[in-house]
Amino acid sequence: MKTTTTLTTEAITLLKKLIETPSFSSEENQTALLIANWFDKNNIPFKRKNNNIWAYNYHFDTSKPTLLLNSHHDTVNPNQGYTLDPFSAIEEEGKLFGLGSNDAGGCLVSLLATFTYFYQQENLSHNLVIVASAEEESSGPNGLNSILMHLPKLDCAIVGEPTEMQLAIAEKGLLVLDVVVSGTASHAAHTNPNNPIYNAMEVIHWFKTYEFEKISEVLGPVKMTVTQINAGKQHNVVPSECHLVVDIRVNDCYTNEGILEIVSQHINATIHPRSLHLRSSSIDKNHLLVQSGRTLGRTTYGSPTLSDQSVLSCQSLKLGPGNSLRSHTADEFIYRHEIEQGIELYVKILTGFLQQDETTTSL
Structure with missing residues (x-):
């Protein structure tokens, strides 16, 4: 099993490639290939529909509840305020610049690294499924909502969006x-x-x-x-x-x-x-996933921004490295240390959640 240090290095390398590959909503084919390559290199079987890619942990057990890990690889169009090339992964003074670096590339690669860390682990309380989804920014018809029918029943989810690794337990x-x-x-x-x-x-x-x-x-x-x-x-x-x-x-x-x-x-x-399906979402503040984050000093709050949580019917938590205020801004960036700490915290939160006693998994 790869160490978190190795996975973090590889995740940042992948993020740079994602930044350098345009992936506007409904035009994510090339970034989907990069994500597929991540799974191939780590010997993880995956499925693909349109530009959505998903995979299951090695010891998937239909008798267990399932936790979804999700983030998106599409971006908005760069605005006119950019002074840097939005498709150049420029790293300066601890910042990694580029379109989609903060929203939500840093979250996506951190979740990919975290899933890979747990992929072969046995005796977990929950199954894991990870989805790298398309068309999140446009709420398009071929995004996460289009593949939910192909997934097993989802009991809870972590949706990767920039929250500074604090726990967004509700979303408008x-x-x-x-x-x-x-x-x-x-x-x-x-x-x-x-x-x-x-x-x-x-x-x-x-x-x-x-x-x-x-x-x-x-x-x-x-x-x-x-x-x-x-x-x-x-x-x-x-x-x-x-x-x-x-x-x-x-x-x-x-x-x-x-x-x-x-x-x-x-x-x-x-x-x-225009639509009625983009609903508010939340997770019980006493859910074991939330409790695992709170034991690590994470705080809870409500998020005003929309994400793929809106198409999920299970309880869901928004959580990821980066700062939401940087999303869709000119010269978007994420700090390298945010990704490093994000992967570390994802692993710790999931360790506390997935290695719980089976009698406590009802939430």
């Missing part, structure tokens, strides 16, 4: 609404008491000021933000419609359907939800 869901506010088209020179843009001001004010009753202990209140507005094509014509886009971050006290119903009751507009 996402509901995006296309809202159409109607009115009466007319010439701008005439009085029009039914201008849809003015009508939209009332709708926007409601989204800005409405407060949902239920506040989550971990995730806080539901947050609604109007992010786009579009109406009209000519200066002298009042349009018949004003279009809004609303981003709603849903806490674990509500379902997406419940939020949609409340919004529909309060505003005078036509509402089209």
Whole structure:
């Protein structure tokens, strides 16, 4: 069995290769080949569907519960603020720069190293399955959600996203609404008491000021933000419609359907939800996986950002090296020591969880 030191060195080498290989959402074929090569070099059989790759621990036992390890290898497009080549893995002063280094390449290679460390170990309390998923950034149809049917029943999961190796025990869901506010088209020179843009001001004010009753202990209140507005094509014509886009971050006290119903009751507009499946997710704060992290000094919190947790039906924990504030920023980077410490902590947390007595595995 390889040592964590060796696996860490190999993981950082892989991360550099991933950075240097463009992998925008739905275009991850080449990084999928790099991940497949990791499994081949470590003599680990794997499966692939589209650009998702997954593998099971050597001593997989159908009578045992299963823990999923997951992170993604797609990236967003680099923004215009980059001063460095986003596809050059530049290492300076302990920082490894490059697109996807922090979100979520560092998490992915750390989980690959951790899975490989445990791959041949016997007498674990849980099976392990690792999934390197595609299309996370775009919530696309060919991501993690597309292969869940091919996996065994999942009892709990660790989703690798940058959390500074703290324990994100809950995550807000996402509901995006296309809202159409109607009115009466007319010439701008005439009085029009039914201008849809003015009508939209009332709708926007409601989204800005409405407060949902239920506040989550971990995730806080539901947050609604109007992010786009579009109406009209000519200066002298009042349009018949004003279009809004609303981003709603849903806490674990509500379902997406419940939020949609409340919004529909309060505003005078036509509402089209883009999807309803990106749900809030959480794990019991007393879950043995969380307890294992807390014994190592890790703190718990609620995350406002969305990840592949949203498509999982089992309890899930967001955990990984890196800092979420660096994600999608220009000249993205991750510290080398964050990966080193991340692998060490992943191994310690899983050791505490996977080597527990079988009578304590019900959580």
